[in-house]
Amino acid sequence: MGAVSVKAEALMQRLAGLARPSELAAPREAAMARLAGMGLPSKRDEYWQYTDPAALNATVALPAALAVDDDAALFGALDAVRLVFVDGVFDAAASDDLALAGVTISRLANAPDGHWAETAYGALEALGQTPIARPWATLNTAYATDGLLIHVTGKAQKPLSITYLRRDQLTDAILHHVIKLDAGAELTLLEQGPAAARLNHVIEVDLGTSARFHHIRAQGRDMGRRAVTHIFAHLAGEALFKSFTLTADGALTRNEAVITFAGPNAKAHIAGAAMGDGAFHHDDTVFITHAAERCESRQVFKKVLKHGAVGVFQGKILVKKGAQKTDGYQISQALLLDDGSQFLAKPELEIYADDVKCSHGSTSGAIDDTALFYLRSRGVPLRAAQSLLILAFLADTIAEIEDEAIAEDIRAGLETWLARHES
Amino acid sequence: MLEIKNLHVKLEEEDKQILKGVTLSIGAGEVHAIMGPNGSGKSTLSYVLSGRDGYTVTDGSATLDGADLLEMDPELRAAQGLFLAFQYPVEIPGVGNMTFLRTALNAQRKTRGEPEISAGDFLKLVREKAKNLKIDAEMLKRPVNVGFSGGEKKRNEILQMAMLEPKMCILDETDSGLDVDAMKLVSEGVNALRSAGRSFLVITHYQRLLDHIKPDVVHIMAAGRIIKTGGPELALEVENNGYADLLAEVK
Numbered sequence: 001m002g003a004v005s006v007k008a009e010a011l012m013q014r015l016a017g018l019a020r021p022s023e024l025a026a027p028r029e030a031a032m033a034r035l036a037g038m039g040l041p042s043k044r045d046e047y048w049q050y051t052d053p054a055a056l057n058a059t060v061a062l063p064a065a066l067a068v069d070d071d072a073a074l075f076g077a078l079d080a081v082r083l084v085f086v087d088g089v090f091d092a093a094a095s096d097d098l099a100l101a102g103v104t105i106s107r108l109a110n111a112p113d114g115h116w117a118e119t120a121y122g123a124l125e126a127l128g129q130t131p132i133a134r135p136w137a138t139l140n141t142a143y144a145t146d147g148l149l150i151h152v153t154g155k156a157q158k159p160l161s162i163t164y165l166r167r168d169q170l171t172d173a174i175l176h177h178v179i180k181l182d183a184g185a186e187l188t189l190l191e192q193g194p195a196a197a198r199l200n201h202v203i204e205v206d207l208g209t210s211a212r213f214h215h216i217r218a219q220g221r222d223m224g225r226r227a228v229t230h231i232f233a234h235l236a237g238e239a240l241f242k243s244f245t246l247t248a249d250g251a252l253t254r255n256e257a258v259i260t261f262a263g264p265n266a267k268a269h270i271a272g273a274a275m276g277d278g279a280f281h282h283d284d285t286v287f288i289t290h291a292a293e294r295c296e297s298r299q300v301f302k303k304v305l306k307h308g309a310v311g312v313f314q315g316k317i318l319v320k321k322g323a324q325k326t327d328g329y330q331i332s333q334a335l336l337l338d339d340g341s342q343f344l345a346k347p348e349l350e351i352y353a354d355d356v357k358c359s360h361g362s363t364s365g366a367i368d369d370t371a372l373f374y375l376r377s378r379g380v381p382l383r384a385a386q387s388l389l390i391l392a393f394l395a396d397t398i399a400e401i402e403d404e405a406i407a408e409d410i411r412a413g414l415e416t417w418l419a420r421h422e423s
Numbered sequence: 424m425l426e427i428k429n430l431h432v433k434l435e436e437e438d439k440q441i442l443k444g445v446t447l448s449i450g451a452g453e454v455h456a457i458m459g460p461n462g463s464g465k466s467t468l469s470y471v472l473s474g475r476d477g478y479t480v481t482d483g484s485a486t487l488d489g490a491d492l493l494e495m496d497p498e499l500r501a502a503q504g505l506f507l508a509f510q511y512p513v514e515i516p517g518v519g520n521m522t523f524l525r526t527a528l529n530a531q532r533k534t535r536g537e538p539e540i541s542a543g544d545f546l547k548l549v550r551e552k553a554k555n556l557k558i559d560a561e562m563l564k565r566p567v568n569v570g571f572s573g574g575e576k577k578r579n580e581i582l583q584m585a586m587l588e589p590k591m592c593i594l595d596e597t598d599s600g601l602d603v604d605a606m607k608l609v610s611e612g613v614n615a616l617r618s619a620g621r622s623f624l625v626i627t628h629y630q631r632l633l634d635h636i637k638p639d640v641v642h643i644m645a646a647g648r649i650i651k652t653g654g655p656e657l658a659l660e661v662e663n664n665g666y667a668d669l670l671a672e673v674k
Contacts, residue, residue: 379501392517
């Protein structure tokens, strides 16, 4: 069987039983046409060589047990507009009013004809298909059943805080958010929760000139859940994009970020802290395109792995001809807490401009014994000393969160996880 | 206070005997110095007492106020009042100095069944102690020992000692890497902590540190043993004549 038919086969398998919603029909049609040409990847795809997409391709999601311990939700003390999804469906009754000055929010599931998002929905996803195809995102555009369409015209006074609850062991959710920030607009988006046993999640963020977008995400820690997520960000001049993701647990997570600088002097920082114990496969795949002058991109990814957990990082910086004075930085590191864990990293730079500053680094190693002894010699017990050093290892990622209260919440989440996974 | 009897220690990884029968008794409030040539086992003694991995005790004992030190994890030894000022203080990127101090202090208190110190009291305490050692707010905020000069690292060790208030302090070549002014400052910090209930074991190559921290007893260590014990004059003898004469004496 040739490669193309394997992909077509995989696509047919996945689409069996999926129904295409009717809202925003035109962009969904277009996505369907693109998808048919792509099919779905197998492990033979170079872009998927470290992560096996088989569980994503299956017709039916594998069950994922619901987490038993009921940890306090993150960002609880924050003054925010709270939005709740249950098993992949927006729950209006459990959510705050969708009224926020400077922001209009509507649901994908009941977007009327002529909605502003008709031209935006799937647009950045489509752009993000070159030079590398991302079929899961296209499938998402075609089949997403819910999500939020957010238009920010000014400076949002409060963050939007989305919580994804999961009540069903078999939820198979496809969610798609479109966020459009006009020139000078500002928004902070918080996301937390497991969402589904199998989640396909897309966010498209279109930043106008000088717009500022902060994104902080805590992916649900249910052990068995699987997720493929994409963030597509498109930055006009002077814009700022910052995204941080905390991943604790999960059988399979593939987080892709596709970021394009279209105007000069913009900044994009993307960071991820991942912690896995046992059956945990976590893949950060980033593609940053510098197509304008004097932009700064920064990728900071760290993973803490134990008991056979696997971490993957594929990060690419593409500097196009003419994108002079580009400042690109990329670091990926893993802390391997035992011999059975594994970190696979593939950093890439592709540069067609001659006056740029780009650097990358990748390391993996164990906890520093000397530092551990130093802490213990001061009276800090072994477990606490290990936790302190693990948090220290992750500190550079959390430093990418500008809001100190949010950073503190993330730190607390990490500490809870570490306490639960001490042995 | 600290009783070391016939302590024999070898390296875990290779069959190499480092300490070959060290016996030492330090009473409450006393300051003892250990001098000796390179490779005599001085640092090994400090590591074994504080519980570092990599050593096997093959014979002998070490007790702190009657409690068997060698049986305890390093953190328990610390909570019992043992403190080692490192020859090479460790850099810990990502952990703020303040967080480090507070975590250590509260961990020891918790182990001893005492209440944790409040954030306000801690801040007051650390500011007061830091001021005496000329440690500024900036140094307290930075990650532990990261980017510190040699002198700053040693002052930071003494700050930890002042905060944790141990009863048995081991100073492992605290004078190494210090200029004259820094040595004076560090010594003043140590002297300020001297009290009837607190003992010191000062490990050094040079007599000059002992000009500042005046010992009650001086031991000479060579080839894993204490070969001679005397008063402060013994340190002067070493400074003037080197170790050769002493080593010849015991042969």
